[in-house]
Amino acid sequence: MKKQPVVNNNQLCLVRIQGIKDAMEVLSGKWKFHILGTLMLGENLRFMDLLREVNGIGRKMLSKELQDLEMNHLITRTVLDTKPVTVEYSITEFGKALYPGINEIANWGIAYRNAIYKKE
Amino acid sequence: MKKQPVVNNNQLCLVRIQGIKDAMEVLSGKWKFHILGTLMLGENLRFMDLLREVNGIGRKMLSKELQDLEMNHLITRTVLDTKPVTVEYSITEFGKALYPGINEIANWGIAYRNAIYKKE
DNA sequence: TTAGGTAGTTTCATATAGGGAACCGGTTTC
DNA sequence: GAAACCGGTTCCCTATATGAAACTACCTAA
Secondary structure, eight states: OOOOOOTTOSHHHHHHHHHHHHHHHHHOSSSHHHHHHHHHHSSSEEHHHHHHHSTTOOHHHHHHHHHHHHHTTSEEEEEEOOSSOEEEEEEOHHHHTTHHHHHHHHHHHHHHHHHHHHHO | OOOOOOTTOSHHHHHHHHHHHHHHHHHOSSSHHHHHHHHHHSSSEEHHHHHHHSTTOOHHHHHHHHHHHHHTTSEEEEEEOOSSOEEEEEEOHHHHTTHHHHHHHHHHHHHHHHHHHHHO
């Protein structure tokens, strides 16, 4: 008789796993946390602002990541009637709800680095 | 004169960004949150257990991801002197420290899914 | 002896991520 | 008029991620 999965077979676990899956789908890639983190610090940033603030990102990636985030309702994109045209990006309530999570992860990262550096 | 970055120029922000970077480096990929999430639910799982529990993963990916996680001190690998040999994986204190973060992310994912489904 | 268990690795693919550089069409400042 | 700004897009390339299937090697129970 074949063995069956045993741990994740109750409803709560399945929902939790699905939650992780959904979140990761929206937040996947090298830059999303960075961009959101930056938009949390300074709201209403423009494209070129973000290009400067998010260290290392190129315009193509930034453009793509912003489109993804907008499509997933984490940020909004507003074209302003200025000359030349400027575009403002800001974080939505959905995005803001990620703040505690991102913060936890950031703090973990800081603690992790300290611990590893002390050890090695 | 060229414009300079303005938002992330203080020490706190830089440390925070670095924390996110470090964390993401260790947690990158499609499966790490899943594997850690599973190891949080049932400690001391064996390779084949994980292969069954982590829905959709293949043996090659699992093998690679477990090696990564072990290298980064998030899990431990213990070979047991049984016949046939069995190998137990369990989460370390470092890994456990991620629990609140992963939990936050999972809850966000659940809320996100509910909200999006209601809307559309 | 056949099927299934243990824990992986190897090989051969494709898919996706990520990045540099040039380009577009416009505006503004020196 | 040249250089710099605005917000991107397009082309071309490499690197990494991911996956299916076969293989190793050995053990056990029916």
